[in-house]
Amino acid sequence: MYAIPPKLTNRTIVVGLSALVVLCAVGPMMWAISTSLKNEVDAVAAIPALIPPSITFANFLTVFTHKTFLVELFNSVLYAAGAVAVALAVGIPAGYAASRFNFPAKRPLMLLILATSMVPGVALLVPTFYLLDQLGLLNNRFVVVVILAARIAPQTVWFIQNFVDAVPRDIDEAALLDGASHRQILLLLVLPLIRPGIAAVAVIGAITTWNDYITVAVFAPDSVKRTLQVALVNQVFDSVGISWSFTMAFALVSSLPVIVLFVLVQKWFIAGLTAGAVKG
Amino acid sequence: MNIPVVLKPQAGLGTRLAVALGIGAATLLGPVGSHVAFAQTAAAPVEIVYATFLDPNNQNDPRAAAQMKAIAAFEKANPGIKVKVQVDSTQQATLRALRSRSATPDLFRVANFSLPEFVATNSMVPMDDLLKRDNVSQSDFLIPLAAGAINGKIYGMQQDYRIPVLLYRKKLLQQVDAKPPATWDDVCVVGGKLSALPNIVGYAVPVGTSGGLGGAQPLAENLFSSMVSEDGGKYFADNNREFVAPKAQVIRSLQTIKDLYGKCKATPMTSVQFGYTEVHDGLRAGTVAMATYGLFRFRAIESGGAGEDLGWAPPPAYKSNGKQVTYGFMVSINSNTANREAAWQFAKFMGSPEGQAITAEGGEVVARTSVYNNPYFATPAGLRQKEWSQLVKERGQMVNYSLLTTTFNQILGDAIQRMLLRNGTPEEAYTEIDTKYKEALAKSP
Numbered sequence: 001m002y003a004i005p006p007k008l009t010n011r012t013i014v015v016g017l018s019a020l021v022v023l024c025a026v027g028p029m030m031w032a033i034s035t036s037l038k039n040e041v042d043a044v045a046a047i048p049a050l051i052p053p054s055i056t057f058a059n060f061l062t063v064f065t066h067k068t069f070l071v072e073l074f075n076s077v078l079y080a081a082g083a084v085a086v087a088l089a090v091g092i093p094a095g096y097a098a099s100r101f102n103f104p105a106k107r108p109l110m111l112l113i114l115a116t117s118m119v120p121g122v123a124l125l126v127p128t129f130y131l132l133d134q135l136g137l138l139n140n141r142f143v144v145v146v147i148l149a150a151r152i153a154p155q156t157v158w159f160i161q162n163f164v165d166a167v168p169r170d171i172d173e174a175a176l177l178d179g180a181s182h183r184q185i186l187l188l189l190v191l192p193l194i195r196p197g198i199a200a201v202a203v204i205g206a207i208t209t210w211n212d213y214i215t216v217a218v219f220a221p222d223s224v225k226r227t228l229q230v231a232l233v234n235q236v237f238d239s240v241g242i243s244w245s246f247t248m249a250f251a252l253v254s255s256l257p258v259i260v261l262f263v264l265v266q267k268w269f270i271a272g273l274t275a276g277a278v279k280g
Numbered sequence: 281m282n283i284p285v286v287l288k289p290q291a292g293l294g295t296r297l298a299v300a301l302g303i304g305a306a307t308l309l310g311p312v313g314s315h316v317a318f319a320q321t322a323a324a325p326v327e328i329v330y331a332t333f334l335d336p337n338n339q340n341d342p343r344a345a346a347q348m349k350a351i352a353a354f355e356k357a358n359p360g361i362k363v364k365v366q367v368d369s370t371q372q373a374t375l376r377a378l379r380s381r382s383a384t385p386d387l388f389r390v391a392n393f394s395l396p397e398f399v400a401t402n403s404m405v406p407m408d409d410l411l412k413r414d415n416v417s418q419s420d421f422l423i424p425l426a427a428g429a430i431n432g433k434i435y436g437m438q439q440d441y442r443i444p445v446l447l448y449r450k451k452l453l454q455q456v457d458a459k460p461p462a463t464w465d466d467v468c469v470v471g472g473k474l475s476a477l478p479n480i481v482g483y484a485v486p487v488g489t490s491g492g493l494g495g496a497q498p499l500a501e502n503l504f505s506s507m508v509s510e511d512g513g514k515y516f517a518d519n520n521r522e523f524v525a526p527k528a529q530v531i532r533s534l535q536t537i538k539d540l541y542g543k544c545k546a547t548p549m550t551s552v553q554f555g556y557t558e559v560h561d562g563l564r565a566g567t568v569a570m571a572t573y574g575l576f577r578f579r580a581i582e583s584g585g586a587g588e589d590l591g592w593a594p595p596p597a598y599k600s601n602g603k604q605v606t607y608g609f610m611v612s613i614n615s616n617t618a619n620r621e622a623a624w625q626f627a628k629f630m631g632s633p634e635g636q637a638i639t640a641e642g643g644e645v646v647a648r649t650s651v652y653n654n655p656y657f658a659t660p661a662g663l664r665q666k667e668w669s670q671l672v673k674e675r676g677q678m679v680n681y682s683l684l685t686t687t688f689n690q691i692l693g694d695a696i697q698r699m700l701l702r703n704g705t706p707e708e709a710y711t712e713i714d715t716k717y718k719e720a721l722a723k724s725p
Binding site for chain 1 (some may be wrong): 287324335336337338339341342343365366367368369373376377380382384466478491557560565566567576577579580581584
C-alpha cells in the first residue's frame, strides 16, 4: 500500500487552508467586480453568474461622469490627508516627548490618551453635534478634518512613541553634546530613522479616515461637503431601489485610492510594522 | 500697520496714538458701514435650508428632478428667497437637529408615520393658523388635511399619498392561469399555485429589516397596518402611544400571515428575511411573482428589469374593497428657524396646485385633487398616477402612528418571525407584541 508522505500531507493541508482563506477574502471582491460589469437585469438574475453574460463598462462610466463624483473624491482626499497630517503634526512631537522625557503623571497621561480612543465615536455624536451647531460650525470642512484627526491622534501618539523607543538614545545624547536642541534632534535625526513607522501610521490613519461615514454624514450633511462613502451609503438608502451594478462600480472606484496608496507604500508599511521586532 | 507719511517723526506720543486709534477704528467700521450701506441698497435673498431624502444629484430618481423644478419655479416667483437642499436619506439628521433645537434645516420632508416622533421634539410649527391666514384650502386634497393631524393640529403640508398596491409579474400569473387576487383568500389560492413553480416566491410577505428605516417596516407599512385596521380604522391611539387595533383583528391578521407561509404555501420561508430590497429585486428579476408593495417603486422596478411584464392591481384585503392604510410625505417647518415666514411660503407653494402639478411629473400620487385635471395626467404614466389617486380616494384611510414606530416595527417583526420559525400561535405572537410594546412605552419619555 502506497503511503502518502507526511510532508506532502502537511503541505496539502496548508495549501488547502490557505486557498480557503484567500477565497473567503477575495471572493466578495471578485463578486463585486463581476456585478459592476453587469447590466441592471443581469445583476439581479435569478440564477446568478460569476462571469457576466455580457460585459459592460457603462457603470464605471456613470460613476466617473456623475456630477458630484469629483467633489466627493476631493472631499474624501482632503479629509483623509488633512486628518493624517494634523494627527502626525500632533502625534510626532507628543510621541517623541513620551519616549524621551520623564515628567510627572506621564504614565496616567499616556493611559488617558489611550483610553480616549476606546470611547465609541457614536457616544460622542450627539454632544458634538450640539456643540458644533451652537457654534455654527456644522458643514465646515476644517472641523471635519479636526474631528477625524482627533479620532486617530491617540493611536498615532502611541505608535510614534514605540517607534522612537526603538531609536537608540545614544544618538540623542551625542547630538545633545554637540549642542543640538531637542527640536533639531527630532527633525534631523529621529524623524528620518522612523520614516517607515510614520508611513505605517499614516497608512493606517488614511484607511481609517477614508472609510469613515458617520463623521461626515452627521457633521457635514451638505451635499458639497460629503465624501464618496456618504454618497455610497446613500445609494443603499435610495428610495427607488438599489442599482447593484452601479453601487458595486462606485464601491470599487471608492476603494481604488486607498489600494493604490497601500501598493505605493507597502514596503515602508511592512518595514514599519516589523521595525520593533528585532532590536540590536 | 504703516503710519501715513504726513506724520512727522517728531510727532508726540499722544498724536501718534490718536492717529493709530483713528486708523484702527476706520479699519473696523469701514467694512461694517459699507456692508450696511450695501444691504440697504440691495437686500440679499433669504436662504432657507430644506431637508429631504430626494437627492438632486440622483439621476435615477425623477422625483428629485421634479423637486428641483418646483424649487426653481418657487424661487422665480419669490426672488427674495433661495432654497438650499440638504439631503437626509434617513430623516435622522433632521430629527437630531430638531432635538437639539437647531435653527436648520428651516423645513423638512417627513413621512406621516414619522410625524408623531418629530412632533414629540416640540420643534415643529403647527400650520392651522397659517392655513387660515392665507386661505389655503384644506379640502382640495385626496384625503382632507385634517386626517393627518396630530393632537388636533396640522403639522405639515401634505405632498403626496402612498397606498399599498399589488405588484405582479404578468407572465407568471398567465402561466398558472390566474388573475390578480382581490382578497386574502384569493392570495392563498393564487400564491400557492405560483409558489409551486420552480424558484418562485408566489406572494412575498417580507418580515425582514433591510432597506427600510428599521424593524419590519415593509411588513407594517404595506400589510400589517392595513390588515389590522381594515374594519374600524384603529391602529394607534390619538395620543400616538397605545396600540389600539382590536385584538381579534390582530390575531386574524397574524393567522393570515401564518397561513400564507404554511397552509396555503403561498409564501416560501425565504420570504421571512425579505425586506424592501429583496422584494424590489425579486420583482425586478421575476423571482417574486406578487407582492403588496409601494406604488412609488413601480417605475423603478419597471425600468430595472421587469419592463412591460410588471402589472399592478388594487391590493388584496379581507373584503375586495377593504380600506388600506395610506400615508405620504409632508413638508413641515422647524419652529427654531430664523426664517419662519420664508419657510411657510415655500411649504405653501409645495402644497399648492402649481407646485403639486410640477412634482406630479416625478411619479408620486400628489395630494391635491384639482391637479389631476392637468394635461400631464393624460399621458400613460400620468394615467397610472390618476388611477392610483382614485384608489386613494376610494380605499385610502389615514391612521394614527406610534411615536415609537421603529421600535414597534422591530417588535412586530421579531414576534412574527418567532411565530413562523417556531410554529407558534397567533395568540402567542399577539401577547409578545402587546407585552414588549408596553414595556417599550413605559421606558419612553
